Amino acid sequence: MHSLMVYISLANTSRIGHLYIYIILLLVVDRVLMAAASLRFTVRRKAAELVGPAGPTPRELKRLSDIDDQDGLRFHIPVIHLYRSEASMSGRDPVAVLRDAVGRALVHYYPLAGRLRELEGRKLAVDCTGDGVLFIEADADVRLEHLGDAMLLPPFEGLDELLWDVPGSSQVLGSPLLLFQVTRLSCGGFILAVRLMHTMADAQGLVQFLAAVAELARGAAMPSVRPVWRRELLEARNPPRAALAHPEYDQVTDTRGKIQLLDDMGHRSFFFGPKEVAAVRSHLQPGLQKSATTFEVLTGCLWKCRTLALAPNADDQMRMICIVNARGGRKCKRNAIPTGYYGNAFAFPVAISAARDLCARPLSYAVQLVKDAKGQVDMEYMRSVADLMVQRGRPHFTVESAYLASDVTKAGFGDLDFGWGRPLYGGPAKGGVGAIPGVASFLIPFNNTKGEDGIVIPVCLPGHVMAKFADEVGKLLRPAVKHADVCPTVIKSAL
Structure with missing residues (x-):
């Protein structure tokens, strides 16, 4: 782009410049066409089959928890893993290896082979029928190295x-x-894509199951972590008594701040390495610089920049929903949720602010609100949410004027080794909440093309808003460096 700008300048002073710009534009168009062509590949799929448990399993009806079956989790979540070829696995078919390992893992996680039923009061339960999970075998005529950066991020x-x-x-x-779906690639690598009904497990629970599949695929006789059902731990009390405030489930009718689902919704992934995180952190008050977690710093940054980009009315109430895991947190009693529990064990605490304050006040304001919201979650908070679900008919969390952030940097998606080593990428396949784009982002561990470890955050916004959002994030980075040439690295753009 810098070269193109130079040639445009020359074109203003000579006719030769017109030739230069013509050549450069041809080169640019050629590069774009080559990049687009590199993404065109054909996937040949066999008919989907059902893979059931490889051994006998109990036939029973198991109730989900009152955290599991809330409206906001009644959808399927996709994750994806990209694996290189591995010399030690030469001659081994990833389709056969994974199909066999899934069947053996389902013996231990047999509820996942069942089907959901709805009982009284919209209560969900899984009928452990042993019918199995869907499995698709596929091939693609492309090599992993030809996919490019556009295929390595959601x-x-x-x-x-x-x-x-x-x-x-x-x-x-x-x-x-x-x-x-296991898609073999022409280079010997493969892509594993998985879709899970969210009411059955959260990110950590899904990784636990996939880790069991990975262990069995590598030759283990049993999973090293014993699965624990125990959904009664997060059921409502009798009678239910939601004693705490839960504004994340408020019924909000003002939709002025809601993102309209436009045809020009764009996706970009922003990479934050150590220097970018340090730059954003430098905007905080000294005490908060030391105490705020990376999640709190980046979430506050994104919330503020997104609000500035959307430009809502000054009085609009903007919401930042934080996914907070209740497993083993400082405020949750040790072992309250046992090791091996694979159900949903997180809450949606929300920070709320008038748009004018988010836009006008320093970054510390947004980060402190996020920190305070996260700090509410303990086991009493979780039980109160469960009580509220029963009292109010299992409502969906509020998405009006809301943004949601979920940290999966420690979930373990990138550690899953089915015999081919760790994935080039492992984690969420897209953002959004169910069918609602634009309201959620994941913080995903990522090693960029420069070999830097950091966090990549996919963002979905209307095209005209995305440019403003990127500009606002760039403003928060510039004061932390000597030169004004550092900006968030845009890994992917698909406007």
Whole structure:
């Protein structure tokens, strides 16, 4: 781009410049066409099959917790893993290895092979039928190294081909709870895409199950972590008594701050390495610089920049929803949720602020609100949410004027080794909440093309808003460096 700007300048002073700019534009167009062509590949899929437990399992009805079956979790979540070829696995078919390991893992996690039913009061329970999970075998005529950066970050190009939505499989009730697609690549690598009904497990629970599959695929006789059901730990009390305030479930009718689902919704992934995180942190008050976590710093930054970019009315109440895991936190009693529990064990605490304050006040204001919201979550908070679910008919958390952030940097998606080593990428396949784009971002561990470890954050916004958002993030980085040439690295753009 800098070279193109130089040639445009020359074009203003000579006719030769016109020739230069013509050549450069041809080169640019050629590069764009080559990049687009590199993403075109054909996926050949076999018919989906059901893979059931490899051994006998109990036939029973198991109730989900009152955290599991809230409206905001009644959808399927996709994750994706990209694996290189591995010399030690020469001759081994990843499809056969994974199909076999999934069947053996389902013996231990047999509820995942069942089907959901709805009981009285919209209560969900899993009928442990042993019917199995969907499994698709596929091949693609492309090498991993040819996919380029655009395929290494969410939202993945061609995701619909890499994770085929089998007709009739995406319902909440009566559908398979897991769908696997293993796509072999021409280089010997493969792509594993998985879709899970969210009511059955959260990110940590899904990783626990996939880790069991990985251990069995590598030859283990048993998973090293014993699965624990114990959903009664997060059921409402009798009678339910939600004693705490839960504004994350407020009924909000003002939709002025809601993102309209436009045709020009754009996706960009922003990389924050150590220097970028330090730059954002430098804007905070000294005490907060030391005490705020990386999640709090980046979430406060994104919330503030997003609000500035959306430019809502000054009086609009903006919401920042934080996913907070209740497993083993400082405020949660040790072992309150046992090791091996794979159900949903997190809350949606929300920070709320008038738009004018988010825009006008320093970054410390937003980060402190995020920190305070996160700090509310303990086991009493979780039980209060469960009580509220029963009292109010299992409502969806409020998405009006809201933004949601979830930290999966420690979930372990990038550690899953099925025999081919760790994935080049492992984690969420797209942002959004269910079918609602633009309201959620994940913090995902990532090693960029320069070999730097950091966090990548996919963001979805209307195209005209995205440019303003990127500019606002860039402003928060510039004061931390000597030169004004550092800005958030845009890993991917698909406007």
